[in-house]
Amino acid sequence: MTHILKLNPLTKADFAPFGEVLEVAGDPDKIINQGLCGRYHDLAQIDIVDGRPGISLFNAEARVFPIALEMVERHPVGSQAFLPMSHHPFVVVAAPDENGTPGQPRAFITTAGQGINFARNTWHGVLTPIHAPGLFAVVDRIGEGPNLQEHWFDTPYVING
Template identity: 65%
Template sequence: MTVALKLRPLTSQVFAPFGDVIEVSGNADKYINQGNCARYHDRALLDFNGGRAGISVFQSKAFSLPIKLEMVERHPDGSQAFLPLSDKPFVVVVASDEDGIPARPEAFKTTPGQGVNYHRNTWHGVLTPLHDPGLFAVVDRIGSGPNLEEYWFPEPFMIMD
């Protein structure tokens, strides 16, 4: 005899005994990237020896090309992974470090299914989806103390298709 399992809506409450549901819900904890991106902070608890990482969900406004690149940022205390929750491309900007400041940036366009993980202390652009809804799961450091350094270019760059 086969026992049927009826699908039910997944909610944080019913799933809590088993783990965490990673989703956009409630109000954003804060707005980042010049107000273009709502951060739904620390949406899952991961347990690591000597510290912890968190999974957050970011919802960013979509950008249109060309894009003005005025600043990059880096995180000295941890890597940062961006995992799109849609099949839409986004822009990735990186720059090598030259004595504490970013070198000339490089820009890339992802294909569906690609995510990125920025190594610790790597200069990178802000989250830049090209289509709505701009949803990403982000795995990064959760902890006390600052983990963000920004660099504003003297002259902006324009990212073209």
């Protein structure tokens, strides 16, 4: 038997327990570059333990609905931000922690131009673009030692588009 996850729009309020939504919304904090650029300042808490923040590029294969969610992962010593390098939405899955294992997962769909930052130690699904190219800039911890825990579900979840 599978569990069905409803796909919800990604909003700052709904995603707040898991991290930050990164988007251009409202008026910029500051106008820079000779008045030609709005700066939306300090949108994410980059939280790194025993390492340094780094920027990597990920090129993920686009998925097709229905999407099977068989596992989630978390990074105990570093937050992880995903910034799409195309103007396409992608699927985001996050789950609360319940005594060291993931609770009920939630599935979100971004709007074009939204990115996310998973807070340190947050259970989340893998990078899930639904359009090619699945090219993302990722800001996360670079350092020695383990920073990945995986949890495989006994019964998978299914995300319908």
